Amino acid sequence: MKNYIVEDEWNIIESGFDPHLNKISESIFSIGNGLMGQRANFEESYSGDTLQGNYVAGIYYPDKTRVGWWKNGYPEYFAKVLNAANWIGIDIKIGETTLDLNKCEIISFKRILNMKEGYLERSFVVSLEGNRQVSVVTKRFCSIVDDETGAISYAITLLNFDDELTITPFIDGDVQNQDANYDEKFWDEVYHEVHDQSAFLGLRTKKTNFEVCTGMQFEIHTSKGPLVSGSQKITKEKYVANEVKIRVQKEEKLTIYKYAANLSSENYPKGILLSTCHDMLQQVAAKGFDKMLAEQAAAWEKKWEESDIVIEGDVAAQQAIRFNIFQLNQTYTGEDARLNIGPKGFTGEKYGGSTYWDTEAYCVPFYLATASPEITKNLLIYRYKHLAKAIENAEKLGFNNGAALYPMVTMNGEECHNEWEITFEEIHRNGAIAFAINNYIRYTGDKDYLISYGLEVLIGITRFWSQRVNWSDDKKQYVMLGVTGPNEYENNVNNNWYTSTIAIWCMKYTLESLEYVRTQSPESYIELTERIRFDEFKETAEWKSIIQNMYFPKDDNLGIFLQQDGYLDKEQVLVKDLNPADRPINQKWSWDRILRSVFIKQADVLQGIYLLEDQFDEATIRRNFDFYEPRTVHESSLSPCVHAILAAKLGDEQRAYEFYLQTSRLDLDDYNNDTDDGLHITSMAGTWMSVVEGFAGMRIKDDQLYFHPFLPVKWQSFSFNILFRGSVLNVKIGHDGVHLENKSVTPLTVCIFDNAYRVNEFANLYVANSDSRNDIQV
């Protein structure tokens, strides 16, 4: 755990430069706009330890997998998020000295991620040989207004000497993924162009043939105004640059404005990429840096209106929750149904792929409540579009009749993970995808989604479950063998309770949805069922039989659901009994020791209880929570939020707050020693859930919002906006009670501690706290 980020409500601040922290900061201070993202690498040369990263949404490379021992069914390729051309680069030479923070004395250094306005600022003063002091202030952002562009202002001042500056803005496409399996470079050059004040580089990915045109246009301003003298054009393979030499006086500030665009063939025909890039750069350059930044700030203001959580009385918590929300919004805007939310977003290469079950299980609730319904709908349609691939994927594993198994990790719908115990067995992802459809409809009321898209996906998934279970002559019930549940510290178990539970839930929901579509849109129903050769009578009868006769492991003595068959055969020790030197066990213990232990990586039975809370009475939830929580090591970033929400529901406010702390500053404080690889983007949604579903106890039932809030002891208040059915509701929980403000024209009814309140358009409502929250709870 690190503790070097300065606490501030709206800014992430690093003061002073420690090269050992640089890769962590490169992740934390990443900027993005949903279409492109950039780690906080330096514009100028840096010869120290760094992970260069610029990522363009939707562009990937199917790297040949590296496998120890091949298993039938493994995919040949692992789709990787690609490090794309470096567009931020501005090499600076002062006299004969290259500016390089790894090679000079750093007098001061500061990095600020301004989350309110959406830009990164960096300022430093360094001393070169001979006490020549240089000051630099840079700002840069990926525009969320002109969303294929980025802009940089780079101001340099020689503090105590005159000298010649050589300024070389460049685009460098000779980049590599650090995680390339065979050290291959993934890009080929297609074309390049260099003009006086601009340069363009067209690159094509090997195998996938994506094209990206990266362009830059720059201006240099001296104290006397824009510099008009020409530049020297430089080209090398996969590299274009303009070199400008200029004599500057002591204390004269020179500012380089660099505008860049990354246009991909995903969004334009290849033939017009270059010309479009050219035009786009002229437009943004004409607008100018300051105007672009002002528009950026205004656009971010609007985003914050939708999705901010305000915490009073706890700066660290405030900073953390905003950081989580900021990064989520930088990663995914929801405007393009071909895109998704990679676990590292645009902040690193690790994990590859862009889509995990994280999206449905963790991100969907965040986007539902903080953004327009279309955004979540696009996430659902993403999976709808991948249905054919999911069916293919299942066929490869031996399933048939349109059974769909969505991939564990994917970019284009094809599976690209290759660990049999996960790829083939962590099949609960199918459940999350079905549940997200239900979640979307529950939240938005848009039941017609079932007609247009949802039902077809649900049938594919249910067909899979119906083939994945088998009848046990021994148990006289259906069983589900050879499964890895959410708790990846168990592999290839039989009858994982969570997986079986979500599977049966899927089957029931599919039957309901079938009925809905059949009655509400008979012609769609007929079209669909004929197209996918759905044998209504036979298939539904089989599903019903499975639903009625499914086996779920449980222990009657303890009154709990069993994570899987045989779980109670394990030595029943608790996390508190673990020697701290043995933690995290995923770093300290051999894999077989972990597998044989009772310890749970992340919520598993409790994940199921969280999702299907209404099916269980509170005593059942409590017994399971009390049994599983002490066995859970939370070595997944996706775990504590679920425990926080359940602890909150059970009235254990202290523990709920502790679990929240575990997630909210995970990256800012580098809890797990892995932030250098990139941020844990998807688990950030879990942090938001901890606050809104945990502390505020928000639920959606019967087309209404419910809140069972409490205020963490340390806080004075917290508040957030919720978009719900056309209303914008601000909810503020203070010591005195709950304050609601309907900021929209749509009135709505909200239940606080199960009492219904109507909040009119643009009206406020205050619900006083009773002395004891428990008295109010139903």
Added chain:
Amino acid sequence: MKNYIVEDEWNIIESGFDPHLNKISESIFSIGNGLMGQRANFEESYSGDTLQGNYVAGIYYPDKTRVGWWKNGYPEYFAKVLNAANWIGIDIKIGETTLDLNKCEIISFKRILNMKEGYLERSFVVSLEGNRQVSVVTKRFCSIVDDETGAISYAITLLNFDDELTITPFIDGDVQNQDANYDEKFWDEVYHEVHDQSAFLGLRTKKTNFEVCTGMQFEIHTSKGPLVSGSQKITKEKYVANEVKIRVQKEEKLTIYKYAANLSSENYPKGILLSTCHDMLQQVAAKGFDKMLAEQAAAWEKKWEESDIVIEGDVAAQQAIRFNIFQLNQTYTGEDARLNIGPKGFTGEKYGGSTYWDTEAYCVPFYLATASPEITKNLLIYRYKHLAKAIENAEKLGFNNGAALYPMVTMNGEECHNEWEITFEEIHRNGAIAFAINNYIRYTGDKDYLISYGLEVLIGITRFWSQRVNWSDDKKQYVMLGVTGPNEYENNVNNNWYTSTIAIWCMKYTLESLEYVRTQSPESYIELTERIRFDEFKETAEWKSIIQNMYFPKDDNLGIFLQQDGYLDKEQVLVKDLNPADRPINQKWSWDRILRSVFIKQADVLQGIYLLEDQFDEATIRRNFDFYEPRTVHESSLSPCVHAILAAKLGDEQRAYEFYLQTSRLDLDDYNNDTDDGLHITSMAGTWMSVVEGFAGMRIKDDQLYFHPFLPVKWQSFSFNILFRGSVLNVKIGHDGVHLENKSVTPLTVCIFDNAYRVNEFANLYVANSDSRNDIQV
């Protein structure tokens, strides 16, 4: 399945050349002498498809592993059998044409592996451009008399033209392993020397720093006698050669004799490798090819006396069983306790490592019965010497107090396999190692082995088992979780019956052995127990508690042992119900489908019943056999022999014979389409077991040999020699009964169908068949 090997009782014959079969033949026609081995590559150039392979015993390279997803506890390196310098090479140029069977018309071609005398012969006639016909006859062998040397005679005749021949005997150390994980070459040159008629190349392995000096000495004989003119010396990096040009007449036979030696630093100080190699070559060259070959034939005659099985009435079966015995004897001579029996012997690179549980489970019975006890003892001592490494290996996985887990795959005692479900979980290998100690003592009566070596190994193994089980509060018994049994089509199961059974057997045997050593050699007992800090009271009490309270899965309704918990939850289909197009399932089905299926790769419960047969009554054996056999797909070469032996025991002669057929010609007929990689050396011992323990029903009980023989319908008789307690017994089973011949000075008592017969020194005994074997059986 191929069918191109000509049937012959003593020879393996390939007639005609099919380049598509060449790699298969390169495996089948391999020669070796326990210290070195050579695939049947050609002496002259060959530009077609080939797997070059020359292997020197004990020389390996720890190749950096290739892993998809790293698991804690994996070894960094995978020890590989190394392709060493090519010592057989003789390049031939006829005029300007390089002799290359891939580039000329082949008029005739024949390869013969003469198993009786232990050499490989190859003869061919080819036609070069312009109908220039050339005849070549080569013989070569790895001497089992001068066992670091090989000799080649290469006779060439220009059939219908005169020309200049350029003859270039060479040693080429610029070789590579085809299975190198990162395409690395593993050898560096240390030195080279080229003389007029000889050349030497010293190579050192990277990382492991083994040195091997490969030397050659050659003579060229024309019709007029030895050629004395000099040669041109050629050296390149890692390559030495002598080039001789000679004008030959039509029909004049020219014979090149090439003697080679491979001397390794495992057997000599590095400083004298070159001079020793030099001397050794002079000695064998002085002896000459013909004398060497005569000695080779005589030595093989002796080997066959010990280990031959003669089958009358079935040439294919006779050829097959001899091929199996021949290859086993070529692989391991038992003279060096540092060596072991790789699954591919010296016939290929695949699988790496040299030592698997195959050695103890399959090879030990063969060597016990067909060779001097020292040979098996050396195999046991090999493991004794690796005990410290096995303890380290267990420590890496979290065990302590001297618990030993022998590696799944090893070269020097360190684990080098990296598949968690096997490396960490296929722990029954520990049981096989303990069982081999018992097997050796049961066979030889050498109980003192426990005192000198055995007990220490047994304690390490039993300590492992005692830590590997855990108490289940739920079952109120000890359980063994997270195991992969011999049936590798199940991974990470709980309570694999075989593993638990062999574990408890080990614990009991260790307790017995402790008692034996304590009473027979108190001073050794004290020395050992103090040295390994054995807490007699505490540890034995714990072991006894585990023995008494161990859980074994079973099904009372079916009256069978259960392969593992939950096995009966699987869909109970049978192999006969499988669509033939789905077989072998390991090539046709996804891994998860295989795992979820009921199908068994290789004997698992039945393996346990085979090893511990005396613990079970025949009805129990039959119920288990009848249950598991129909579920077993035998997709391991190690499986059918166990089923053959049990089927024979149960009186099912027809099935016993069918299982035998599945193993005996596995490589000769390339049943599994993988002989090109190398031969299945260790499973060849299983073929021998099928005949001797299956058809002849041989068992050792109470210091005596027992036979319950039957004669396969197709055969007229079969016979074999057994070395037992100083006696050499020839056993011949014919239609008329059993003929015994004691070929030694030591009388012995043998039980046939449970009647005891004394066979005096150099005496014969005939036991007539009753009409019905079942009547005789007890």
